[in-house]
Amino acid sequence: MSSCKEGEENQLKCLWVQGPIIVGAGPSGLAVSACLKNNGVPSVILERSDCIASLWQQRSYNRLKLHLPKQFCELPLLGFPENFPMYPTKHQFISYMESYAVHFSIEPRFKQVVQSAEFDHISGFWRVQTQDTEYISRWLIVATGENAEPVIPEIPGIEKFDGPVVHTSGYKSGLEFSNKRVLVVGCGNSGMEVSLDLCRHHASPHMVVRNTVHILPREMFGFSTFGIAMALLKWLPLRLVDKFLLLVATFTLGNTDKLGLRRPKTGPIELKNATGKTPVLDVGALSQIKSGKIKVMEGVREITRNGAKFLDGQEREFDSIILATGYKSNVPCWLKGSDFFTETGMPKTPFPNSWKGEKGLYTVGFTRRGLLGIASDAVKIARDLSDQWTTIKDCKNTCNSHIILQI
Ligand SMILES: Cc1cc2nc3c(=O)[nH]c(=O)nc-3n(C[C@H](O)[C@H](O)[C@H](O)COP(=O)(O)OP(=O)(O)OC[C@H]3O[C@@H](n4cnc5c(N)ncnc54)[C@H](O)[C@@H]3O)c2cc1C
Secondary structure: OEEEEEOOOOOOEEEEOOOOEEEOOOHHHHHHHHHHHHOOOOOEEEOOOOOOOHHHHHOOOOOOEOOOOHHHOOOOOOOOOOOOOOOOEHHHHHHHHHHHHHHOOOOOEOOOOOOEEEEEOOOOEEEEEOOOEEEEEOOEEEOOOOOOEEOOOOOOOHHHOOOOEEEHHHOOOHHHHOOOEEEEEOOOHHHHHHHHHHHHOOOEEEEEOOOOOOEEEOEEOOEEHHHHHHHHHOOOOHHHHHHHHHHHHHHHHOOHHHHOOOOOOOOHHHHHHHHOOOOEEEOOHHHHHHOOOOEEEOOEEEEOOOEEEEOOOOEEEOOEEEEOOOEEOOHHHHEOOOOOEOOOOOEOOOOOOOOEOOOOEEEOOOOOOHHHHHHHHHHHHHHHHHHHHHHHHHHHHHHOOHHHHHO
């Protein structure tokens, strides 16, 4: 990377970047950087926070474990340590990613908030601006994730509530909610796990279930449900696999509709592929719902100063509210002049072709397939880019191009 000039108007430093600029130092950014390095292509990672994997280090709860078995969550080229359990804890996963970064000598530039990135048609380069620097490269890799910003829904009256209102990205443990009445809004994996954590800390969680939800046991017949589904999908049509999963789920968990957890009409995998909505893999919350320790509530009509009124007419008092309302991509806020992404910040081209845009634009980690999707994107991008890198290097040797010599 070499400096070109000091901008006079806005005092931005300007840096030519060797190889691609990667935005985001989560698992996606690390994986693609490692794969590139393995193919001899250097890169620069820009990360807004002060550490790698900030979602895991700074915005997740203490009891979080990988939802999927470890074999589906490894990054390319370096597996988990042998002694890791089937479902590594978040601390184990963080230590794995730290070792991964050290192993591949990946050193992101921290506290670099990408504010805009735009392709300059005149020069043929991407111009990526952070708060203090402009980075210029032939390639841009978007690795800011599907979970870049918390979704905060508009709930009538929430501004009147007297107690704390926290998104799950700010929730660490149920300890601080001991003996408190807590309204948990949302019933995805996070809502279920936070409610379970609250129970274990003697709080009284009420979980709002507004939409339909698929709950599956995390394991079936001693094997991971996800693993079984992946294996069956190799041989059977998707709808048949969904039918099988639902049959076993009903057999082992009972009829969840009776608990106020209505199942969608579309099967779990079909729904995931169509909308990205992940089925809940139960790790114990369901038994707490059955025993009445976690109360399931219908949608909220209104939040009051000290509680909530529900759609079914009930009214309850609460000390705190936790919003388990998910996350969204932030790409539309900073990627300018590209129509590769939708308004919600997801690639318009569906999986498996979502990793490559035009003019040197790439994306990793936008497949709605978690860490497995990341690994697949990273390998494809590195292969594609290393071909271009080799061509450019050959050209550099023969043409002695000035700009290429700079990078
Ligand atoms: C609670 C929870 C549990 C999960 N469990 C699993 C699981 O068990 N298995 C699984 O496969 N998946 C799981 N996931 C999905 C998980 O998000 C991904 O697998 C993984 O973290 C995504 O990695 P990523 O690098 O794409 O995104 P992230 O981990 O979100 O990393 C993106 C990085 O980009 C940075 N960034 C964002 N915007 C900017 C900007 N403008 N400028 C500079 N930097 C920026 C962020 O700070 C962040 O560090 C889970 C997600 C959550 C929320």
